[in-house]
Amino acid sequence: MIILDGKSLSLKVLEKVKKRVETLSVEPHLVVILVGDNAASKIYVNNKKKAAEKVGIRSTIIELEENISEEELISVVRKLNDDDNVTGILVQLPLPAHIDKNKIITVISPKKDVDGFTPENVGRLVTGLEPYYYPATPQGIIMLLDEYNIPIEGAEAVIIGRSNIVGRPMAQMLLRRNATVTMCHSYTKDIESKIKTADILVSAVGKKIVRCKMVKKNSVVIDVGIFRDTNGKITGDVDFDYVSSSAGYITPVPGGVGPMTIASLMYNSSKVYL
Ligand code: GUN
Numbered sequence: 001m002i003i004l005d006g007k008s009l010s011l012k013v014l015e016k017v018k019k020r021v022e023t024l025s026v027e028p029h030l031v032v033i034l035v036g037d038n039a040a041s042k043i044y045v046n047n048k049k050k051a052a053e054k055v056g057i058r059s060t061i062i063e064l065e066e067n068i069s070e071e072e073l074i075s076v077v078r079k080l081n082d083d084d085n086v087t088g089i090l091v092q093l094p095l096p097a098h099i100d101k102n103k104i105i106t107v108i109s110p111k112k113d114v115d116g117f118t119p120e121n122v123g124r125l126v127t128g129l130e131p132y133y134y135p136a137t138p139q140g141i142i143m144l145l146d147e148y149n150i151p152i153e154g155a156e157a158v159i160i161g162r163s164n165i166v167g168r169p170m171a172q173m174l175l176r177r178n179a180t181v182t183m184c185h186s187y188t189k190d191i192e193s194k195i196k197t198a199d200i201l202v203s204a205v206g207k208k209i210v211r212c213k214m215v216k217k218n219s220v221v222i223d224v225g226i227f228r229d230t231n232g233k234i235t236g237d238v239d240f241d242y243v244s245s246s247a248g249y250i251t252p253v254p255g256g257v258g259p260m261t262i263a264s265l266m267y268n269s270s271k272v273y274l
Helices: 006-023 039-054 070-082 101-107 119-127 136-147 167-176 191-195 257-269
Strands: 029-035 058-064 088-091 156-160 180-184 200-203 220-223
Touching: 006 039, 006 136, 006 257, 029 039, 029 070, 039 058, 039 257, 058 070, 070 088, 070 101, 088 101, 088 257, 119 167, 136 167, 136 220, 136 257, 156 167, 156 191, 167 180, 167 200, 180 191
Parallel strands: 029 058, 029 088, 156 180, 156 200, 200 220
Antiparallel strands: none
């Protein structure tokens, strides 16, 4: 069983991004909007800022009050769209309940949408056009699969979770690489029988779901989940000890998908479309 070392690949990717940034004629500038005081979001946003510093990308965090209105938030995004000194805009999710995230995301200029979440970038992804940016987590996962020369074409890929951030774009990116993709979610009947068919399994749920001897012999198990278990230990969706006896490759938590997501976001943030 081989551990897919996201930490070490992320360092390599960040090094490449740093070199690329040095060659750019326009200074990239990532602006991250953080609304309210979600503790986890604060940590994520600070990690993004630290990574940006490491690769020489200027970054700014705009912190806004929890009770900001949709209209006010839209006007902040519009100003950033129009600002030639800003090359990337990221609105950290989740947003407070009174704000419709889709309304906000739709306003972001597709050429500054480093998350790849706008309808234009999603539409480009789905139709086979080139998006300006691919969503960071699935892009980081593809980098990891490629690094270990894991074949995607013709593979049976099973994705658990249908979020706009991970599950859906992951499905589209694997489809583009000619995998056969099965999506599972909370209404899927008999998930276990689907999981058993997977050559590549991606779990993005946020709770321990892949825990039995469900996975196919020598399959590739990608664990996107990250949360604290009842003992306070950081863990993922997959019962690592159990599954590692049958999987061929597995991502650890922490040290797998997490660092790749950040590195992939930095890669996106180094792209400039002014
Ligand atoms: N919240 C959790 N993951 C993400 C992400 O990839 N992008 C944004 N904007 N918010 C998130």
